[in-house]
Amino acid sequence: AQKITQTQPGMFVQEKEAVTLDCTYDTSDQSYGLFWYKQPSSGEMIFLIYQGSYDEQNATEGRYSLNFQKARKSANLVISASQLGDSAMYFCAMNRGYKLIFGSGTRLLVRP
């Protein structure tokens, strides 16, 4: 069965520093996609970044990059130059067909 594991329930980072949020996954599928979403206190899930299992390059979107290590089955999110507005819950997800399987999330708090 597919599973997403986020081992960091909460993290702190100083404003303007970089932070890495961990995500490991388990699947027997050869083709799959990995997603990261941000959920601020308002509740809306905001899409951040996508990595396909056959993508050779790590995905990047502005200050977000995905450190994809296929052999280790990890897909860590790196946020560069943290901002106060980055304080939120972050969810890693993997698709099982069209369904998304989510991890338990990491709460990030950016300190001024």
Next chain:
Amino acid sequence: GAGVSQSPSNKVTEKGKDVELRCDPISGHTALYWYRQSLGQGLEFLIYFQGNSAPDKSGLPSDRFSAERTGGSVSTLTIQRTQQEDSAVYLCASSLDGRESDTQYFGPGTRLTVL
């Protein structure tokens, strides 16, 4: 353009009452999903609609839950005879055509509280 919208944003109901939650997907998106986010279970898939195909209802937790999508656009999730364990945030998402690599865009959710 406009994102996914959901209504109501909050719903408080008494145990045993029926509730209807509404989702309006992004214009042009053919795939629509419902998820539930609760403290104990995290985020879990409920149901998937794609075009005119039969919906995938495999995630619905009981037969008290049902959903429909009219005209390939707006969807309504109905919970009959609500129970306290139904209290959760119900999130709707839509994607362009439901492919596996499609990005799902979420609405703000409906927070349901069953007293």
